[in-house]
Amino acid sequence: MAIASPGITPQAVAVATTQPASTDAVASVTAESSVADETIELASAKSTLSFAAKKVVKVAERYKGSTYRYGGMSPNSGFDCSGFTKYVYSKFGISLPHSAAAQGKVGHRVSKAKAKAGDLVITSGGSHVGIYVGNGKFIDAPKPGSTVKVRKIYTSNYYVVRVKNDTKKTSKA
Numbered sequence: 083m084a085i086a087s088p089g090i091t092p093q094a095v096a097v098a099t100t101q102p103a104s105t106d107a108v109a110s111v112t113a114e115s116s117v118a119d120e121t122i123e124l125a126s127a128k129s130t131l132s133f134a135a136k137k138v139v140k141v142a143e144r145y146k147g148s149t150y151r152y153g154g155m156s157p158n159s160g161f162d163c164s165g166f167t168k169y170v171y172s173k174f175g176i177s178l179p180h181s182a183a184a185q186g187k188v189g190h191r192v193s194k195a196k197a198k199a200g201d202l203v204i205t206s207g208g209s210h211v212g213i214y215v216g217n218g219k220f221i222d223a224p225k226p227g228s229t230v231k232v233r234k235i236y237t238s239n240y241y242v243v244r245v246k247n248d249t250k251k252t253s254k255a
Contacts (some may be wrong), residue, residue: 135200142170142213142221148230150223155180161223163211166230167202170213176245183208189245197242205240214242 151160155169164185168178178185186204197203201214203222212222212235221232 135198138170138174138200138213139215139221141173142166142215142230143232145170145230146221146232148223150226150228150230152226154223161230163223166223167211167213171245178245182211185211186241186243189243192242192244194240194242198244202243202245203235203240204243205235205237207239 145157145161145166148157149160150162152162153165154160154162155165161169164180164182167185168180171178178188182204185202186208189202192201197214199214199216203212203214203220204210210222212220214220215232218235219232220235221230223230224233
């Protein structure tokens with residue numbers, strides 16, 4: 083068995099090796115503990131199961147409709163753009179700063195063509211941030227009077243950041 087993640091627990095390995103390879107068995111073990119930018123592969127003679135950063139998008143989509151609030155970092159009181167991304171990534175044990183520009187420096191840049199669901203989209207030189215969902219769209223907390231939503235990336239002036247998986251949580255979000 084090959085394990086391509088330092089975040090896999092001995093319990094996860096035990097379940098993966100003692101139960102038949104099924105999406106449900108491994109999904110229940112890894113749930114939201116997958117690190118946002120890595121793919122976890124559990125390989126056996128019968129099958130290979132992968133979990134990727136798409137889970138970040140699924141978690142982010144739970145908060146569609148949450149109100150925008152400058153400085154906000156929770157679904158109850160509202161989110162600003164970087165508060166939203168910080169909150170979502172915290173669910174995966176990743177601590178991001180509460181600043182779009184600073185979040186752009188946490189990981190490493192990837193080309194727009196290589197953007198994957200779950201990557202950060204930093205616009206206008208660091209003034210805004212959202213989470214890439216695919217097909218030229220992202221989910222973000224756009225502006226006062228609006229709500230968290232999936233929308234087309236509205237500018238060509240953006241770059242994509244893949245968050246480093248060693249940015250471990252240091253405090254509760």
